[in-house]
Amino acid sequence: MLDVLYKKATGYEVTETTKEFALDADGNERLVKEKQSVKYIPPDINAIKAYMEIKDGELYSMSDEELRAERKKLLSELSESEKGEI
16 A cells, blocks of 8 residues: 555656547448556645655654665655656
């Protein structure tokens, strides 16, 4: 569940397929067009708030070493996401 909330909080891409059908001479449906597009779903502010509330409670219970590891992980994720934007 937390993974889904994280995905919604950070934004994601979805592939959408649109199909168009037409009736042939015998009255049967047949596929005329099929189009796929990639749609970007932007981050959701409410998901960010909810995720931070959950993670914030976890941060208070972490040791200094765990906090350093979490910081390193988050900085790495931020660096990777910035590379993807350029």
